[in-house]
Every structure is written in C-alpha cells, then in structure tokens.
Amino acid sequence: MCTINNETTIMPSDRESHHSSPTSTLFTRQVSCSIAAMFSLVFTLSIYLSMKQMPLVFYQTHNISFENVQLARTLEPPREPLCSPAQRIVFLKTHKTAGTSIGTILQRYGYTRNLSFAIPAKDTPVFHCCRYFKRTDVYQYTEQEVQFEPEFGNQTWGFNMMTSHAVYSRPEMDAVVQDGLYVTSLRNPVDQFESAFVYFDMMKQAKITTNNNTNPLSVFFTNPENYRKRIRYGEKQVQNGQMYDLGFQSQYFSDPFYIRYKIRQLEREFDLVIIKEYFDESLILMKKLFCWEMDDILYIPKRIRDSGFRYNISENLRQNIREWNHADVLLYEHFNRTLWRKIEEYGAEFWQELDAFRRRIVDVTSLCEAGSQIIKDNVHHMNIIRLGNKTNFCRNLLRMDGEYTALIRKRMQVKEWKNTQRNTSISDLNSKQQTEKGNLNSTKSKLSTNNSPISDTMNGKRITRVRKKIFKKIVKKIKKPVTKAVRKP
Numbered sequence: 001m002c003t004i005n006n007e008t009t010i011m012p013s014d015r016e017s018h019h020s021s022p023t024s025t026l027f028t029r030q031v032s033c034s035i036a037a038m039f040s041l042v043f044t045l046s047i048y049l050s051m052k053q054m055p056l057v058f059y060q061t062h063n064i065s066f067e068n069v070q071l072a073r074t075l076e077p078p079r080e081p082l083c084s085p086a087q088r089i090v091f092l093k094t095h096k097t098a099g100t101s102i103g104t105i106l107q108r109y110g111y112t113r114n115l116s117f118a119i120p121a122k123d124t125p126v127f128h129c130c131r132y133f134k135r136t137d138v139y140q141y142t143e144q145e146v147q148f149e150p151e152f153g154n155q156t157w158g159f160n161m162m163t164s165h166a167v168y169s170r171p172e173m174d175a176v177v178q179d180g181l182y183v184t185s186l187r188n189p190v191d192q193f194e195s196a197f198v199y200f201d202m203m204k205q206a207k208i209t210t211n212n213n214t215n216p217l218s219v220f221f222t223n224p225e226n227y228r229k230r231i232r233y234g235e236k237q238v239q240n241g242q243m244y245d246l247g248f249q250s251q252y253f254s255d256p257f258y259i260r261y262k263i264r265q266l267e268r269e270f271d272l273v274i275i276k277e278y279f280d281e282s283l284i285l286m287k288k289l290f291c292w293e294m295d296d297i298l299y300i301p302k303r304i305r306d307s308g309f310r311y312n313i314s315e316n317l318r319q320n321i322r323e324w325n326h327a328d329v330l331l332y333e334h335f336n337r338t339l340w341r342k343i344e345e346y347g348a349e350f351w352q353e354l355d356a357f358r359r360r361i362v363d364v365t366s367l368c369e370a371g372s373q374i375i376k377d378n379v380h381h382m383n384i385i386r387l388g389n390k391t392n393f394c395r396n397l398l399r400m401d402g403e404y405t406a407l408i409r410k411r412m413q414v415k416e417w418k419n420t421q422r423n424t425s426i427s428d429l430n431s432k433q434q435t436e437k438g439n440l441n442s443t444k445s446k447l448s449t450n451n452s453p454i455s456d457t458m459n460g461k462r463i464t465r466v467r468k469k470i471f472k473k474i475v476k477k478i479k480k481p482v483t484k485a486v487r488k489p
Contacts, residue, residue, distance in 0.1 A: 083291035087115055090177050091163045092184040094245040095237050096195040098276040099185055100401050101299050103163040105283075107404035108396050109296050115160035117408045118176045125402045126165035130236055132247065133166040135175045140412055164405065168247035170269060181289065182269060186242055186335055187276040189328035190313060190321045196241055198309050200234030202227075217311050221320045240327040248327065259327045263334050273335040280361075284353050285342055294357055300365055300397050368394035 091106055093099040110117060120127045121139045128137060135141055138159075158178045166173075174180075187195075194217065197203070203216040206227040210216050220227050228238045236244045240253050246266060252258035266273075272289050274282035283297045290296075313321070322329050343350055368391075 085292055086181050086290040087113070087160050088177055088180040089161050089163075089290070090173050090180045090182050091161075092168050092182065092246065092270075093163060093165045094185055094242050095165070095234075096192050096199060097185040097187040097242065098274070098279055099165075100303060101279070101301065102183075102185055102274060103401045104302070104399065104404060105297055105299055106161055106163050107401060107408070108399070109292070110161045111404055111408060112396065117405075117412075118159040118162040118164075119405055119408055119412075120164055123409070125405050128167065129165065129234075131167060132169040133172050134169070135172045137166075138176055139409065140416065141176065163401070165245075167245060170247075181271045183272045183274065183286065183289075184246065184270055185274040185276060185282075186332050189242070189325040189332055190318050192242060192276075192328070193321050193325055194311055194313060196234065196237040198311070200231070200237060202231050202234065202238065205231045205233060215311055215317070217313070217321075218317055221317070221324070224324060240325050243327045243331055246331075253327050259330055263331055266331075267334070267338065273338065275332075275336055275339050278339060280354060280358060281343060282339065284350060284357060285339070285346070287353075288346070294353075294360060297357075298361065298364055298397060300361075300368060302398060302400055364397065368397055 087110075089106060091099075091103060093103055107117070109115075118138045118141070121137055121141075127133055135143075158176050160177070162173065162177050162180075168184075197217060197220075202220070203210075206220065207230060208216050208219050208227065210219055224239075228235075231238055236250075239250070240248070243253075243259075243262070244250060246262075248259075248262050252262075272282070272286055274286065283299075286292075287294065287297050
C-alpha cells in the first residue's frame, strides 16, 4: 500500500531523501508509488498468462483435445422452455357466463393450428342440455381400448379440444380428451339468473302476465315452483343452472353437505375457474396456465344484450334470487376467493400484464370494428357485431362459436371423405392384387396338373414321364428357325 498524506508510509527508496525538501520528497514518493503499481500490474499479468497456458500443457500430456474443451466451455447448454403451449383442453361451457367469448378464444387457437375438436354428432352447437355428457355424443368418435397401467407405455387417444355446451361428466370427457386441462366459467348468480330468464324467454313460457310497470321476475317469485313447471326450453337453468351444468343433480339443491362436497370436488378437478365479473384478470391466469401468448387470448365482445331487455333488480328481488339459487351462490363465492388467491400468488407482474393486455384489446377493437355493422337478434334480444375489417386477423377474432363449429365440422367431413377415398383406393388395389395373385395361383395349379408326375413302376423304381405332344411342340419351335437359317443361302 502506498499513500501520500501526513502519515505517508516511507518506501525503502525514500529513506535517503527523507530529510530533503518537502517538494522533492513528495515527487519522489509519487514516482515510487507509480513504479510499485507498475510492477504489481506486470506481476498479475504474468500470473494470468501462466495460468492460461497451464491447461494446454495438462491437456496435451493427457492426450485431450484442448479445442474441444474450449468449445465446451464457450457453448452454453440449450435452455429448455419453461413450459409448452397447452393443446389438450376441455372447456366446460356453462350458460350465460361469457362462455361464447371464451369458447371462441379456444376455437380460434385450435382452428388456426389445425387441432382436432370434439363437436356434437348432431348438427347443433350443444351436446345435450338435460342429461350427462356421453362420449357417443361426439362426432366421429371411435371406441378404443385404453390401458392406464404404466407397463403399457404412453398411449394417445381422443381429440385436442372440447368447447361446446355439455353437462359435466369427468370419466366420459376424459375418454374424449386425453390428459386435458379443465376450465369453466362462473358468474354472479343474480346476474346469471336474470340473463338466462331473458335469453330463454321464461316469461313467455311461464305465461307470466304483467303490467307495463311490473317486473316479470318479481311476479315469478310470487310462486316460483308453479311457474317453473311450465318452462320447457332451458328448464335446467330455472334454478342453480351453473351447478347443474357442472354435474350437480337437482335433487341435492337443498342439501348443504352435498353442495359443499361438490364444490370441493370441482376445485380438485378444474385447473381454472374464470369469473365473468373479472374476465380480463381470469384470461391473464389462463394465459399463464396454457403457456400461450397475449395475442392468443385476445377477444372482442360479439353478442351484447339489448339495453331494453334488462330488468331492474331491487334489493328484495336480489335476495329472492340468491335464496332460490343458493347452491350457485356458494359455488360462485368459493371460486371468486380462489381467483383472487391465484392473482396474489401470480406476483406484481400480474398487474403489468393486465394493463398491457387491456391496451392491446383497445387497439384491436378499434382496428377490427371499423366499418362493422350491428345486427339485432330479436329472438334472444341480442346485438351481434358483423365484420367490417376483412383481414384474416379480424375475421378470426369476430367469428362466432357457431361459425367455428361449422368450419370445424366441414374440415372433419373433408378429412373423412379423403380417408374414405384413400381407403377405397387401397382396398381396390388390394382386391386387384388378390385377383392377380389368384390368377397366378390358378395358372400354377394348371401347370402343375399338366406336368404332374406319372408314376410308372419299372424295375422297382419311380420314373417321371413328360407328355410326348408337349415335348414335340417344343422341339418343333426350336428347330424351325435353325432349318430356315441353314437353307437360306
């Protein structure tokens, strides 16, 4: 250490000039410190170079390629991705819970990547509304033997995705989509019941008569058991419709134990439950679960209910709806808490992703809705957005779930037709080969009969005799050209 202050350490070279003038002494000390620093730098550099050359001698003496070692040091091992995009998904689509928006997100992702879909066998957008889902309800489903034991190895079967309306039945759905991620959506039971009441036109079905200022929902709750018997279309959505879609039988609607037991079962079996009131937040969680990109979860609202068909809900009416849909209330409150727990576990970057996602939604909506038209659906009292921007990007974003289902069905039909044609051509080729093989065998059999050995006994030995006529013909054919060639000159 070499410092220059009032208590400066005297270097050996400074001892002779220690009693000199202050200026010369300071200069001498500065020069000494510079020389010492230079020697220290040279010493460190020499050590570094010698250390660098040591491995080369070591590798040469041990017959190891130094170039390979240097290459191994410079090349980093390939980094494996943290996750791979999910392509086996079951979306349990419940009624009036933003299921159309979620379904089109999944259908757009799968359709643009040519993934396979489990769609209804009948030409409808739903499997069945009033009974549990069955694997035989799926279009082009083929039964196959599946072994779950490890000794049989990894088997693959079924489709990639399932997004249509169905009543939850886990074993049957597992038979259709192998090792899929399960997702569903829920909504505040008060808003969901009011939306279903309007969508299924329960007022007309129940024959509720009202004045202009009377709320049909209030009239319904004057005698709900009586009115519910008159409803046929959407009958399972009259009470606890969300629980019913998730496989809960109506006979247990008033049993608290079965309700909570079912909720715990659903928590174990579903990887994510989307909450409609926090739709964007739920999609960020879904993006992380599926390991997708932000553009994969973009959406544009497509079916917006007409404001003229919304009922005002008073506090008293709200309480009646909650009591009537008690199982749905417990279900919603449980998974709403679960959603916010997952958001908290996500970390601080969650809110940054959410802000970026919402800005992206605004940009995409302004781009794709430019020049669009709004068409009224008077049956379900909905406003449907029709495409203005004709690009494939916007076309895929604004396409409805029914349109995607029709495109998927058409693609499956074309694929089935091609497979049929290929199998037909293969079967024709096989039949032709079989025919030719049969002709060849018959020819061989004829030849074998014509040249069959005839047993004659002569001196106790077996001899083979060739027919004289065939032998003579062969001899004539051989001799004729020879005789002509000889006689010509």
